[in-house]
Amino acid sequence: MSPRTLYDKIWDEHLVATRADGTSLIYIDRHLVHEVTSPQAFEGLVLAGRALRRPDNILSVADHNVPTVDREKGIADETCRLQIEALETNVKAHGVPYIPLLDDRQGIVHVVGPEQGFTLPGTTVVCGDSHTSTHGAFGALAFGIGTSEVEHVMATQTLPQRRSKNLRVRFEGTLPPGTGAKDLALRLIGQIGTAGGTGCVMEYTGPAVRGLSMEGRMTLCNMSIEGGARAGLVAPDDTTFAYVAGRPLAPKGALWDAAVAHWRTLASDPEATFDQEVVVELRDLAPQVTWGTSPQWVTDITGRVPDPAQARNAEERDAILRALEYMGLEPGTPMEAIGIQAVFIGSCTNGRIEDLREAALVARGRKVAQGVRALVVPGSGLVKRQAEAEGLDRIFLEAGFEWRQPGCSMCLGMNEDRLEAGVRCASTSNRNFEGRQGRGSRTHLVNPAMAAAAAVAGHFTDVRRMELR
């Protein structure tokens, strides 16, 4: 057989049929379901009189619009409550495994799936959520789908697909101190643009990626969609297996050994050809901060807000002008001079235990600056419990951060965790689109340590200069 990439191998292994028109039917191993993108899918199934083919291959949990305080007291927002109740009714009616809202295992789907061992190397994973790319960290082909496709998977356990192009991202060098997976992702997107990966599956390679923990790899793969890619992949290795081993839904005993033996064969063959390659040089990588309304509009913390006059063409100039107007920023302003009023630490990008540890190292013994509201929202109940066992909650609370219950929260503000117009936020989430965290709000994407640093300084600041305690 000719040399193949990791993506090729997963694709080949999941090919159910190639149809006369050239499309392929791909088998879906794992399906994550949440409250926002599933009600119309369940309704469609019922209307068509179809049953779920493999409810056992679904894991469902509410995350997008759940409250992050006092949830024991119920959900005040009626539309949110009705949507969560609809999910509970649907999963019960169709026999779908569900993690209840008050269960310790509840959290953001993309944190919960890996935590439970639901996400496995070499599998296909889908969810009605674009950040499903997160699971690519395990060497799983994982991508976001629409609600019609959610229904399609529920009914047939397959999806009609077209083969994507193979794009290799080679990170050259190692991560400089004070930088992390989030900076890798933002640097890459700054380099290739938000449409740079369109039509591609990106495989992340290089020593910096090998050196990342699973949490870091998830952060990196999570942002693949922000680079336009269908999915991101990291070949599974011992780091992967050590993370998955012993998780509740992971294979055990002889099955585990057989699985690992197979997973070791999944790496791209040395001779495999990629359709495209991008090289990202890490030697001068600094903590990244976005300045605009697209993740591609990013610079170093030591950089400045760009001058639209230096744009490559009229369209780019107009786009930058509109972004700067929305963001309320003047060209040439040093990033460190930009004051903030809000901080959000959490999301499927940076809501895992390692992220909270990094932020706590900065927050310890310091105080949130006056006039800044800072939220820490663990990605899951298990992350929250672990953080509390390590005393991280005390560190955050003593510093003046709010310590919240798990969910998507202010990443998209579907619940009440929303910013007012004009409020500027240092956020560890993934999108700085207009209105993303609340209408008229201004989002700057950063890594967790940088977000904590901004919280205590009251403006963006270079975390590399801060003493970590």
Added chain:
Amino acid sequence: MNPFTTLTGIAAPLLRANVDTDLIIPKQFLTTLVRSGLGRHLFDELRHDLEGREVPDFILNREPYRKAAILLSGPNFGCGSSREHAPWALLDFGIRCVVAPSFADIFFNNCFSNGVLPVVLPAESIARLAAEAGPLIVDLPTQTVSGAHCGFRFEIEAARKAALLEGMDEIKRSEANLADIEAYETRRRVEAPWLAIGGR
């Protein structure tokens, strides 16, 4: 799904890059349990001010674009969130065709699931279509978009085209492969037994 053959209608130009799905339909409208009724919230934050009044100079608040059936836009249209509420909102407003130099992947797929035709044309062609005063004609069988003064041919994958022309039920189509799916599952139980959750 309703078939798509030809469409004659007003084309509204929204010529900016990276129109994301948060912009097309903001988060506060995603708590709906149904597919319909989102048209009045399409581009809500551009169309309405904080008090809910119309922003007079936004394109869809101006005549004749209030009745737009076609949207002309910039590259990477539909980027961001996978929310199918975006094509639902377009459709509910009355827009059945979006013309842009490129589309984000998930949005592109979601269009086809809903009988919305995403047409890829170069920015220069879109600029000329935007300059047309009268309605445009989108003709899927001949793969053309034309106005009174210009017309352009677009490419579309044959399978996508056939599905739109027919208004095909994609699930029904995959169900035709039921024997293949069953054979695959039987084979996988032997080849990758570790995938079974709870022994299934």
